[in-house]
Amino acid sequence: MPITLKDVALRAGVSRSAVSRTFTDGASVSEKMRRRVEKAAVELGYSPNALASSLTTGRTKLIGLVSNNFHNPIFLEVFDRFTRALQDKGLRPLLVNLTDETNPASSVQMLRQYSVDGVIVASSTLPPGFSKAFRDAGMPVVHAFGRPTSAPEVHVVGIDNIESGRMAARTLIARGYRDVGFLGGPKTATSTQDRLLGFLAEIATHPEIRVSHSFADAYSFDAGRKEMLRLLAENPAQAYFGGDDVLSIGALSAIGESYLSVPRDIGIIGLNDMEMAAWQNINLTTIRQPIRHIVSSSIELMTEMLKNPDRPPEARIFACEIVERGTLRPLKA
Amino acid sequence: MPITLKDVALRAGVSRSAVSRTFTDGASVSEKMRRRVEKAAVELGYSPNALASSLTTGRTKLIGLVSNNFHNPIFLEVFDRFTRALQDKGLRPLLVNLTDETNPASSVQMLRQYSVDGVIVASSTLPPGFSKAFRDAGMPVVHAFGRPTSAPEVHVVGIDNIESGRMAARTLIARGYRDVGFLGGPKTATSTQDRLLGFLAEIATHPEIRVSHSFADAYSFDAGRKEMLRLLAENPAQAYFGGDDVLSIGALSAIGESYLSVPRDIGIIGLNDMEMAAWQNINLTTIRQPIRHIVSSSIELMTEMLKNPDRPPEARIFACEIVERGTLRPLKA
DNA sequence: GCCAATTTTGCAACCGGTTGCAATTTGATG
DNA sequence: CATCAAATTGCAACCGGTTGCAAAATTGGC
Numbered sequence: 242m243p244i245t246l247k248d249v250a251l252r253a254g255v256s257r258s259a260v261s262r263t264f265t266d267g268a269s270v271s272e273k274m275r276r277r278v279e280k281a282a283v284e285l286g287y288s289p290n291a292l293a294s295s296l297t298t299g300r301t302k303l304i305g306l307v308s309n310n311f312h313n314p315i316f317l318e319v320f321d322r323f324t325r326a327l328q329d330k331g332l333r334p335l336l337v338n339l340t341d342e343t344n345p346a347s348s349v350q351m352l353r354q355y356s357v358d359g360v361i362v363a364s365s366t367l368p369p370g371f372s373k374a375f376r377d378a379g380m381p382v383v384h385a386f387g388r389p390t391s392a393p394e395v396h397v398v399g400i401d402n403i404e405s406g407r408m409a410a411r412t413l414i415a416r417g418y419r420d421v422g423f424l425g426g427p428k429t430a431t432s433t434q435d436r437l438l439g440f441l442a443e444i445a446t447h448p449e450i451r452v453s454h455s456f457a458d459a460y461s462f463d464a465g466r467k468e469m470l471r472l473l474a475e476n477p478a479q480a481y482f483g484g485d486d487v488l489s490i491g492a493l494s495a496i497g498e499s500y501l502s503v504p505r506d507i508g509i510i511g512l513n514d515m516e517m518a519a520w521q522n523i524n525l526t527t528i529r530q531p532i533r534h535i536v537s538s539s540i541e542l543m544t545e546m547l548k549n550p551d552r553p554p555e556a557r558i559f560a561c562e563i564v565e566r567g568t569l570r571p572l573k574a
Numbered sequence: 575m576p577i578t579l580k581d582v583a584l585r586a587g588v589s590r591s592a593v594s595r596t597f598t599d600g601a602s603v604s605e606k607m608r609r610r611v612e613k614a615a616v617e618l619g620y621s622p623n624a625l626a627s628s629l630t631t632g633r634t635k636l637i638g639l640v641s642n643n644f645h646n647p648i649f650l651e652v653f654d655r656f657t658r659a660l661q662d663k664g665l666r667p668l669l670v671n672l673t674d675e676t677n678p679a680s681s682v683q684m685l686r687q688y689s690v691d692g693v694i695v696a697s698s699t700l701p702p703g704f705s706k707a708f709r710d711a712g713m714p715v716v717h718a719f720g721r722p723t724s725a726p727e728v729h730v731v732g733i734d735n736i737e738s739g740r741m742a743a744r745t746l747i748a749r750g751y752r753d754v755g756f757l758g759g760p761k762t763a764t765s766t767q768d769r770l771l772g773f774l775a776e777i778a779t780h781p782e783i784r785v786s787h788s789f790a791d792a793y794s795f796d797a798g799r800k801e802m803l804r805l806l807a808e809n810p811a812q813a814y815f816g817g818d819d820v821l822s823i824g825a826l827s828a829i830g831e832s833y834l835s836v837p838r839d840i841g842i843i844g845l846n847d848m849e850m851a852a853w854q855n856i857n858l859t860t861i862r863q864p865i866r867h868i869v870s871s872s873i874e875l876m877t878e879m880l881k882n883p884d885r886p887p888e889a890r891i892f893a894c895e896i897v898e899r900g901t902l903r904p905l906k907a
Numbered sequence: 908g909c910c911a912a913t914t915t916t917g918c919a920a921c922c923g924g925t926t927g928c929a930a931t932t933t934g935a936t937g
Numbered sequence: 938c939a940t941c942a943a944a945t946t947g948c949a950a951c952c953g954g955t956t957g958c959a960a961a962a963t964t965g966g967c
Contacts, residue, residue: 245954269916271915321645521799590923603946628924
């Protein structure tokens with residue numbers, strides 16, 4: 242049914258190689274030949290079969306886009322940016338939704354079967370060894386939103402979560418809060434661990450400040466709300482660093498439901514600066530994660546890897562910045 | 575580098591066909607042979623190349639998942655469900671992000687090049703002819719969230735937007751609102767057009783009720799907020815049917831920013847019942863679109879199409895239901 | 908207009924599988 | 938143990954392309 246190379250060759254009265262060559266750039270074809278072939282091709286409505294060509298070229302232009310964050314609204318933006326950026330480079334995202342599993346084996350096999358040219362892992366909660374499995378299977382990998390280390394096993398692009406924890410702490414301290422807490426995401430997420438680490442380390446330089454921490458079950462509204470309700474029932478701190486924005490919004494809801502006011506009674510600072518944080522009826526003060534740069538840098542690394550698969554793994558770390566909105570008491574003048 | 579069929583055949587000392595057959599079910603292989611081949615396969619770590627086999631079988635198990643809704647949070651849930659459901663059926667989602675374009679040509683070509691087995695278009699805003707283009711190119715198509723008609727050109731799964739417009743109208747009338755408005759999504763979206771149609775039709779049966787309507791630029795928070803601010807500056811109605819939830823939430827924000835109270839001063843009913851509508855600090859009364867069923871039914875239709883591509887197009891329509899929360903005044907007892 | 912250098916073209920093998928067909932093996936039956 | 942049908946296996950062609958190599962065509966220099 243579909244038109245093949247052979248059909249075009251027949252129609253144009255030339256060899257199959259000639260047709261192939263007019264459709265692969267960099268190949269040697271005369272102008273005359275090209276025109277002749279292209280004429281036949283459009284007449285027949287031919288377009289080359291990318292999969293067949295991948296057999297010999299070894300390139301599919303398919304990129305596995307692997308994530309387990311299908312519940313955090315920030316990831317819609319992440320997927321939007323990734324898919325657009327990939328498309329702009331002529332690459333095609335093959336989406337893998339991990340649901341709960343953190344065992345890469347079946348994803349690795351599946352992506353191998355489809356001969357993807359590379360894999361982008363987009364998650365801040367997967368264990369360190371996860372993305373390594375793809376590399377071990379011989380695929381170029383970039384782990385976006387991963388944990389950067391000085392000697393990464395795969396390319397990692399993200400933020401310095403330790404530093405962002407410190408930043409949150411400094412911000413709270415500067416506002417005069419003397420009793421602060423970390424309302425973290427899931428304890429197993431590397432991002433949570435690192436944010437806590439930085440937060441505590443910074444607070445530790447101020448012995449007069451009281452600090453506490455606890456974890457929500459997930460980066461989600463409900464988990465944040467539930468944990469904040471629990472904290473409110475006990476003896477809450479004056480201000481919290483929420484594990485991320487959606488968690489923080491859940492916490493805000495809990496506070497409102499308890500007839501307390503933000504920032505008057507309790508302060509909250511989130512992390513991500515997702516679209517909703519800017520919604521006027523939420524207006525969350527937060528630490529902006531430069532998603533745009535993380536994505537574009539990941540894509541850049543990926544295209545580099547496609548050219549040179551042996552490029553040694555590298556960590557690219559982007560700075561965050563405070564976005565002042567209405568959920569922390571103002572700086573004292 | 576990667577292990578091929580031939581390697582396994584060599585190692586097991588059998589023909590290539592034998593290896594192929596042990597990996598395609600339904601093929602005739604003796605137990606002895608199967609064991610022998612499987613042994614060699616695991617020793618070498620072989621897994622068959624799905625793309626190569628697609629060449630002869632004509633099936634790739636790739637499904638194009640096409641959407642232009644990468645800004646409406648409801649679609650994260652949609653993508654989550656679609657990708658999971660596809661994976662469960664052994665199908666692989668090849669994601670296509672349409673950004674702004676409503677011209678299917680390049681997507682059609684791209685998906686043809688990758689020989690996808692079928693295409694799922696997930697969008698409520700694309701023009702009627704869009705998904706038809708995929709079908710014309712010979713691909714099985716299901717348009718999820720499309721406009722159902724009695725004689726659809728492709729399979730359509732979704733809700734009856736006209737009826738949901740009526741439902742919104744009935745709900746507002748039952749609450750005693752006498753001056754109501756439709757705050758629609760983009761004028762070009764089929765979903766907006768139909769919701770308006772139904773809304774007006776129902777109101778028309780109550781001559782005493784005043785009705786007005788206007789459109790936001792997009793199904794987005796900002797568009798909804800902006801339009802509601804505009805309406806508030808003039809002479810707002812008593813209650814609005816918001817084009818969808820995210821739009822309605824934007825409207826809620828505008829109302830709050832204007833120091834008005836919901837539902838005391840103005841009522842809002844949305845449509846979708848996205849996760850955020852249930853957030854306690856939003857608490858939006860809305861019309862639930864049964865996403866779960868729409869997705870599973872779409873997948874079901876798709877798998878049917880894969881078995882029998884000539885299945886005549888069909889429209890599957892799901893009922894919506896009102897979800898009572900806090901943005902409409904209560905029913906009079 | 909002739910010859911060498913360069914470019915363009917076609918041949919044929921190959922990428923990693925699948926499958927129709929015929930040959931071989933197996934197993935049941937007499 | 939011979940016979941025949943059924944099950945299993947291998948051969949070879951094919952899926953839709955690409956590419957090294959040699960033959961053919963073009964170009965430039967004189």
